[in-house]
Amino acid sequence: MFHIYCPYCEEWREEEEFHAKGQAHIQRPLDPESCSDEEWGDYLFFRDNPRGIHHELWVHAVGCRKFFNITRNTQSYVILETYKMGEQPRFTAENPNGESQGGAASADLDSQTASVQEARA
Amino acid sequence: MQRYSGFALAKHALSHHENWERQWRNPTPKKAYDVIIVGGGGHGLATAYYLAKEFGVKNVAVIEKGWLGGGNTARNTTIVRSNYLWDEAAALYEHSMKLWEGLSQDLNYNVMFSQRGVLNLGHTLQDMRDIQRRVNANRLNGVDGEVLDAKGVQEIVPILDCSKNARYPVLGASWQPRGGVARHDAVAWGFARGADAHGVDILQQTEVTGFKIRDGRIYGVHTNRGDIEAKTVGCVTAGNSGVMAKMAGIKLPLESHPLQALVSEPLKPVLDTVVMSNHVHGYISQSDKGDLVIGAGIDGYNGYGQRGSYTTVEHTLQAIVEMFPIFSRVRMNRQWGGIVDTCPDACPILSKTDVKGLYFNCGWGTGGFKATPGSGHAFAASLAKGEMHPLAAPFSIDRFHSGALIDEHGAAGVAH
Numbered sequence: 001m002f003h004i005y006c007p008y009c010e011e012w013r014e015e016e017e018f019h020a021k022g023q024a025h026i027q028r029p030l031d032p033e034s035c036s037d038e039e040w041g042d043y044l045f046f047r048d049n050p051r052g053i054h055h056e057l058w059v060h061a062v063g064c065r066k067f068f069n070i071t072r073n074t075q076s077y078v079i080l081e082t083y084k085m086g087e088q089p090r091f092t093a094e095n096p097n098g099e100s101q102g103g104a105a106s107a108d109l110d111s112q113t114a115s116v117q118e119a120r121a
Numbered sequence: 122m123q124r125y126s127g128f129a130l131a132k133h134a135l136s137h138h139e140n141w142e143r144q145w146r147n148p149t150p151k152k153a154y155d156v157i158i159v160g161g162g163g164h165g166l167a168t169a170y171y172l173a174k175e176f177g178v179k180n181v182a183v184i185e186k187g188w189l190g191g192g193n194t195a196r197n198t199t200i201v202r203s204n205y206l207w208d209e210a211a212a213l214y215e216h217s218m219k220l221w222e223g224l225s226q227d228l229n230y231n232v233m234f235s236q237r238g239v240l241n242l243g244h245t246l247q248d249m250r251d252i253q254r255r256v257n258a259n260r261l262n263g264v265d266g267e268v269l270d271a272k273g274v275q276e277i278v279p280i281l282d283c284s285k286n287a288r289y290p291v292l293g294a295s296w297q298p299r300g301g302v303a304r305h306d307a308v309a310w311g312f313a314r315g316a317d318a319h320g321v322d323i324l325q326q327t328e329v330t331g332f333k334i335r336d337g338r339i340y341g342v343h344t345n346r347g348d349i350e351a352k353t354v355g356c357v358t359a360g361n362s363g364v365m366a367k368m369a370g371i372k373l374p375l376e377s378h379p380l381q382a383l384v385s386e387p388l389k390p391v392l393d394t395v396v397m398s399n400h401v402h403g404y405i406s407q408s409d410k411g412d413l414v415i416g417a418g419i420d421g422y423n424g425y426g427q428r429g430s431y432t433t434v435e436h437t438l439q440a441i442v443e444m445f446p447i448f449s450r451v452r453m454n455r456q457w458g459g460i461v462d463t464c465p466d467a468c469p470i471l472s473k474t475d476v477k478g479l480y481f482n483c484g485w486g487t488g489g490f491k492a493t494p495g496s497g498h499a500f501a502a503s504l505a506k507g508e509m510h511p512l513a514a515p516f517s518i519d520r521f522h523s524g525a526l527i528d529e530h531g532a533a534g535v536a537h
Contacts, residue, residue: 001430001431001432002430015430015432016432019421020422020423022376023423037522037523037524038522040522041521041522041523041524042372044465044521045374045465045521046372046373046521047374047375047376048363049363049373049375049376049377049423050363050367051361051363051364051377051425054423056422056423072422074377074422074423074424074425074426075425075426076426077424077426
């Protein structure tokens with residue numbers, strides 16, 4: 001059972017309240033009419049499906065009903081962070097330890113990461 | 122290969138059954154093979170078996186990182202049926218069903234295939250319309266099927282709650298009498314023994330760590346036991362297919378999800394068929410050992426953990442108890458998860474790739490077990506000829522760009 005921090009409610013809630021909605025950060029082509037079959041098929045059907053760090057779209061279905069993103073390890077199932085729509089992840093496959101790049105990481109994110117680590121311990 | 126028979130059993134009884142030969146060898150890898158199959162599950166072993174037996178390609182290796190049938194082959198709920206809606210899918214699964222019907226004899230190995238029938242329940246008017254449509258389509262394709270009303274269902278399964286007071290009353294069902302169950306690990310072992318007898322090298326504890334690709338053509342694989350060469354490589358790695366494809370620089374339209382199953386303590390015979398419900402969402406049968414074998418839907422998130430979530434187990438059992446109040450106090454014995462590679466149209470991918478000589482057989486999602494012999498047969502024919510077999514051709518990866526999807530979401534007995 002996941003214990004998920006909703007970045008909008010700012011609360012930890014049980015997995016039952018949420019639904020996974022697939023890979024995050026997929027952008028609809030700006031002009032679908034001018035897409036090739038290749039580009040349109042890639043947008044509709046092809047996904048990363050990594051074994052390891054993955055960015056996912058979730059919805060707080062029986063809570064605030066807002067969509068947000070989770071960075072999660074698909075092997076260990078550890079949730080590394082949750083973040084609002086429009087924000088960029090701090091933990092990525094290239095940067096698995098979430099080291100801040102250029103020192104712009106917000107204090108909010110730091111405190112959330114600390115509580116993730118607390119929950120893991 | 123030592124043949125199994127009543128006579129052999131009596132003969133070996135004289136030596137206290139201590140002198141049976143091993144079912145397959147444990148060979149050291151050769152430098153090169155004609156064909157390499159990556160993945161020693163049911164589909165991979167079936168592919169190797171039919172390659173060697175029917176298509177004359179005997180210099181074959183099956184490379185498995187763990188042990189044979191240690192993944193989804195031994196984790197599924199063993200249901201076999203072929204009542205799919207669309208022509209392409211019905212043809213492939215019915216091809217498989219016909220192979221199932223002679224499989225124990227063909228392999229000289231008892232896979233305990235039991236055609237006890239499969240019921241797909243309908244709980245709403247729309248369910249019943251879909252069932253009628255599917256059964257009509259099945260019949261046109263030569264697949265057996267009947268539409269039953271609630272009374273007909275009750276006659277087949279007296280312990281099912283068919284009362285009008287149920288939260289989701291049973292209105293009827295589709296009934297495929299030729300469907301049933303088989304012993305899943307015997308399927309892997311039977312194919313392995315048969316393939317080995319035809320000269321296939323089964324390499325267990327051997328992990329493929331990369332593909333050797335030059336000028337857009339495959340010429341072998343890297344493994345933890347050294348490089349092995351082959352001009353034709355078939356990748357049959359289920360939940361890991363996305364990871365394998367990435368090694369080869371290919372993208373697949375797959376997402377890997379955990380799918381769970383569970384079995385109860387053994388009971389006296391109480392359920393002699395397979396019952397599936399799309400609407401309350403669960404499926405159940407009783408094994409020859411007596412335990413109830415139960416499954417339902419995938420966990421919604423991607424995962425490679427080979428374990429499932431508690432919430433999904435709870436929903437599954439709620440559905441089972443809704444249909445079978447008699448089971449409300451049955452205790453569950455074991456629960457496990459496997460990683461299924463789900464495809465956007467709920468149909469598999471049997472396909473060539475952009476890398477010449479590299480083929481994929483994947484995307485079977487939650488329903489691959491029933492297709493084991495047919496998938497192996499059609500894939501083996503394709504590997505042997507270098508051209509996709511007519512049954513496999515519609516399942517090309519190109520369909521996700523051309524739009525020629527084979528949408529079986531509605532026809533699968535269970536919603537996913």
